[in-house]
Amino acid sequence: MQNTQTSFSIKNWSDDDKPREKLLQKGRSVLSDAELIAILIGSGSRAESAVDLSKRILASANNNLNELGKLSVKQLMQFKGIGEAKAVSIAAALEIGRRRRGEEATIISKITSSKDVFELLQPILGELPHEEFWIIYLNNANKVLFKEQLSKGGITGTLVDVRLVMKNTLEQGAVGLILAHNHPSGTLKPSSADKQLTQKLKQAADVLDVKVLDHLIITQNAYLSFADEGYL
Structure with missing residues (x-):
């Protein structure tokens, strides 16, 4: 019998719902913010998929990545299904994005x-x-x-x-x-x-x-x- 706790892992989704495969086949630009975050966290909780969990996290930040980037690891861990490792992954990815934008801005001379x-x-x-x-x-x-x-x-x-x-x-x-x-x-x-x-x-x-x-x-x-x- 399949373990219900792992049934929401991305690897167990249908091909059409797998954001990793979608990125590889169609390119990163076609993925939604929630799908990109879902790739970072890998799996959701027993009650919801990684994408649904990501949508809920984004909704708490008014669907704004800049607002999401302000959340601390501890705040991210308040969401059921987000442990320390997943929270750190989200925080690190958003910080990389912020730094990338900062480096692009320095081009303005x-x-x-x-x-x-x-x-x-x-x-x-x-x-x-x-x-x-x-x-x-x-x-x-x-x-x-x-x-x-x-x-x-x-x-x-x-x-x-x-x-x-x-x-x-x-x-x-x-x-x-x-x-x-x-x-x-x-x-x-x-x-x-x-x-x-x-x-x-x-x-x-x-x-x-x-x-x-x-x-x-x-x-x-x-x-x-x-x-x-x-x-x-």
């Missing part, structure tokens, strides 16, 4: 729009649970000379040393600056502190004949540009 800034910094800032403030230093052709984190704070805010920004500007020989920070809350509305800091840095940069070209607020899926909105 010249800033031509606010979207370029978002593509460059979203992999770094978009999923953080805390706030960070970053600066991109540009030459006169808007090519990226350097980018760095200036401060790291809690969810409610972060502090920026204006003197340090100006010191680094001179050291990099930059003529343009782009400011950026994330809002873990997801809101794209600039606070009064955001606006005050922008003006403070703008005034300090003007003394050095350096332009603050933009300030972006970055969230997981979107951004607000001070330049695009006319706040500068």
Whole structure:
């Protein structure tokens, strides 16, 4: 008699339902997110298949892989059928995806729009649970000379040393600056502190004949540009 506990293992599914075989025969792009996760976990529980379990896990993250990537191993293990090994596999795969996107973003060497800034910094800032403030230093052709984190704070805010920004500007020989920070809350509305800091840095940069070209607020899926909105 077949063991019911193993009947949901991918190897026991019909050929049409096997995501591994589907990937090999039709390519990885045709698989759904749930099917890809099912390949990672290999089997479900006695009550549901690996794909159904994967769909349930995804649903808990609003069917958003970025949201899923924020779950800890312990949180993933709350799902029946997900032990430590499976949780680690999911976490590792999503981290590889995040790093890959970050490496692709570093290819951007010249800033031509606010979207370029978002593509460059979203992999770094978009999923953080805390706030960070970053600066991109540009030459006169808007090519990226350097980018760095200036401060790291809690969810409610972060502090920026204006003197340090100006010191680094001179050291990099930059003529343009782009400011950026994330809002873990997801809101794209600039606070009064955001606006005050922008003006403070703008005034300090003007003394050095350096332009603050933009300030972006970055969230997981979107951004607000001070330049695009006319706040500068």
